[in-house]
Amino acid sequence: MNLWLGKLSKTPPVTLRTPAETARFELESFFPHTPFDLYEQTDMGDAYQIVPGNDGFFSITGGSTGLLYGAYRLIMDTLCGKALSGTVTSEPKYSLRMINCWDNADGDIERGYAGRSLFFRNGRLEYSTERIQTLGRLLASVGLNVLCINNVNVHYPAQLLLEDYLPDLAALADLFRPFGVRLMVSVDFSQPMRHGISTADPLDPAVQAWWKETAGRVYAAVPDLAGFLVKADSEGRPGPFTYGRNHAEGANMLADALKPFGGVVVWRCFVYNCRQDWRDTKTDRPKAAWEHYAFLDGEFAENVILQVKHGPFDFQVREPLSPLLLGMKKTKLAMELQLAQEYTGHQIDLYTMIPMWKELYEELPADNIMSIAAVSNLGDDENYTGHPLAAVNLYTYGLLAWNPDVNAEEAVARWCRMTYDFTDDQEQTLVSLLLSSRRTYEKYTAPLGIGWMITPHEHYGPNPSGYEYDLWGTYHKADRNAVGINRTHSGTGYLDQYPEDFRRKYEDPAVCPDLFLLFYHRLPYDYRMRDGRTLIQRIYDDHFEGLEETRVMADRLLALPFPEPDASVIRDRMNQQLYSAREWCDIINTFFHRLSGAPDAHGRTIYD
Numbered sequence: 336m337n338l339w340l341g342k343l344s345k346t347p348p349v350t351l352r353t354p355a356e357t358a359r360f361e362l363e364s365f366f367p368h369t370p371f372d373l374y375e376q377t378d379m380g381d382a383y384q385i386v387p388g389n390d391g392f393f394s395i396t397g398g399s400t401g402l403l404y405g406a407y408r409l410i411m412d413t414l415c416g417k418a419l420s421g422t423v424t425s426e427p428k429y430s431l432r433m434i435n436c437w438d439n440a441d442g443d444i445e446r447g448y449a450g451r452s453l454f455f456r457n458g459r460l461e462y463s464t465e466r467i468q469t470l471g472r473l474l475a476s477v478g479l480n481v482l483c484i485n486n487v488n489v490h491y492p493a494q495l496l497l498e499d500y501l502p503d504l505a506a507l508a509d510l511f512r513p514f515g516v517r518l519m520v521s522v523d524f525s526q527p528m529r530h531g532i533s534t535a536d537p538l539d540p541a542v543q544a545w546w547k548e549t550a551g552r553v554y555a556a557v558p559d560l561a562g563f564l565v566k567a568d569s570e571g572r573p574g575p576f577t578y579g580r581n582h583a584e585g586a587n588m589l590a591d592a593l594k595p596f597g598g599v600v601v602w603r604c605f606v607y608n609c610r611q612d613w614r615d616t617k618t619d620r621p622k623a624a625w626e627h628y629a630f631l632d633g634e635f636a637e638n639v640i641l642q643v644k645h646g647p648f649d650f651q652v653r654e655p656l657s658p659l660l661l662g663m664k665k666t667k668l669a670m671e672l673q674l675a676q677e678y679t680g681h682q683i684d685l686y687t688m689i690p691m692w693k694e695l696y697e698e699l700p701a702d703n704i705m706s707i708a709a710v711s712n713l714g715d716d717e718n719y720t721g722h723p724l725a726a727v728n729l730y731t732y733g734l735l736a737w738n739p740d741v742n743a744e745e746a747v748a749r750w751c752r753m754t755y756d757f758t759d760d761q762e763q764t765l766v767s768l769l770l771s772s773r774r775t776y777e778k779y780t781a782p783l784g785i786g787w788m789i790t791p792h793e794h795y796g797p798n799p800s801g802y803e804y805d806l807w808g809t810y811h812k813a814d815r816n817a818v819g820i821n822r823t824h825s826g827t828g829y830l831d832q833y834p835e836d837f838r839r840k841y842e843d844p845a846v847c848p849d850l851f852l853l854f855y856h857r858l859p860y861d862y863r864m865r866d867g868r869t870l871i872q873r874i875y876d877d878h879f880e881g882l883e884e885t886r887v888m889a890d891r892l893l894a895l896p897f898p899e900p901d902a903s904v905i906r907d908r909m910n911q912q913l914y915s916a917r918e919w920c921d922i923i924n925t926f927f928h929r930l931s932g933a934p935d936a937h938g939r940t941i942y943d
């Protein structure tokens with residue numbers, strides 16, 4: 336198995352109980368001839384200090400999890416050929432570093448592209464202990480510490496995780512505990528109604544009592560459960576709106592139930608009208624989250640974290656940072672990313688996310704962002720991530736959630752070095768292909784900040800008008816003259832949700848960065864870009880370039896000596912990507928050509 340820790344062969348015994356014990360086991364197996372000391376200092380939590388001594392001796396000080404993170408740091412530095420040269424200290428920037436699995440109890444994974452669930456089979460928790468341990472090890476090695484195991488769309492019988500399946504949940508938590516990974520559970524807001532209570536109104540005493548009693552039972556079985564994850568009033572899920580209550584009232588009721596046990600409520604802000612009439616020009620979907628939550632700033636309980644998708648739509652290739660992440664100063668927040676390549680190539684197309692994340696983290700304010708979450712790209716495929724190279728996204732996600740200042744190139748290079756036995760030149764080739772893959776994908780798919788030209792529902796391959804007359808609020812409104820939505824003050828007013836300095840960067844098309852141009856503005860095809868090209872020519876050029884870059888990428892990637900089975904999977908997926916890139920390029924260019932009638936300045940083939 337070519338995951339970055341594949342070179343650690345000795346499997347940890349199931350008798351390990353704590354992260355500190357795991358740290359000792361990993362170090363003894365990896366450095367069998369080197370003496371070391373571990374000093375557990377509870378108040379250090381996840382932080383660690385590694386001090387080198389004479390003759391290779393070293394000591395690590397930290398909380399129990401800190402010792403484990405320090406141990407993996409040392410092991411991974413060694414795997415990368417970096418000797419310990421002085422004292423190393425480190426602490427995470429974000430306290431909860433979460434993976435959200437969208438796994439259903441039947442073993443299916445919503446938006447899963449790496450096989451079936453690692454946790455569920457046949458409607459219940461059923462798994463391979465060894466694979467869970469490998470997963471625990473992988474997560475801990477990059478500092479990830481919370482795993483929400485079930486889909487935010489909680490379908491029956493996932494509700495039973497809080498009921499009949501509690502002993503199974505406790506057994507799974509025991510397996511992850513030695514890796515410092517705490518479980519979290521997605522809950523259904525209407526769950527009390529399964530138990531003879533006629534309402535799920537958060538202000539109803541019977542509802543409150545049910546959640547308190549449930550929390551007591553759950554924490555008796557899993558005392559270190561991280562908390563509950565909630566998708567409410569979103570895409571048909573139940574929530575407080577049914578009872579005329581707002582989301583602070585809903586979240587705080589659950590928070591009250593979890594408080595005695597130290598649990599948190601992670602409350603998702605993915606709330607919008609998913610039944611919009613396309614004729615309605617007043618509603619602009621990106622405005623929805625702000626409208627639902629901004630006025631509640633300061634109203635949420637101490638142990639509520641609002642989890643906000645990084646952009647205002649839904650994990651498109653390019654979206655601005657959500658205004659909620661910049662504007663809700665009195666509320667604890669988590670930024671939600673998506674490792675699962677739902678709109679970004681289904682783990683078929685190569686799509687390395689760290690360049691995108693670096694852009695997001697640069698804009699993220701320092702103060703009230705508590706945590707980082709990412710929708711999982713994991714499944715029970717042999718290599719865990721479907722495409723073997725998609726594992727770089729899990730690895731770098733962890734690194735950045737610990738320290739967003741990590742250098743992207745270095746992080747990717749480390750992953751390559753630990754995963755494959757390549758020469759320096761081969762490694763350099765792979766690193767550069769991985770780092771450029773996001774921009775390439777962006778070029779052959781979304782033009783200049785317009786998303787949603789993807790096949791509806793399935794979300795792979797092009798369909799430029801697929802969402803145009805649908806009810807999801809995702810329109811580009813291309814006609815024969817112009818394309819895009821005016822989201823400035825003179826248009827839908829979306830940009831008004833941002834602080835002034837942010838607004839200034841985007842409100843004038845003459846200064847707005849090209850790659851966001853059509854997200855914020857509606858412009859004619861003959862609009863002159865800063866580089867002198869017309870808008871339509873830029874759209875054509877990007878698509879042709881994206882396709883050409885994919886062809887070059889395929890040649891270079893397939894010349895690398897990947898071992899089997901990775902080599903076959905990579906070859907097969909690269910061929911699918913080539914096919915798809917050509918479809919995207921030709922269909923999007925033809926779509927705009929038919930509308931605009933504009934010829935390509937370079938006379939390349941665009942179909943009539």
Ligand code: GCU
Nearest residue numbers: 445446487488566570605649
């Ligand atoms: C997207 C995705 C859904 C998912 C939802 C969410 O809309 O397509 O499958 O349930 O996001 O984040 O809740």
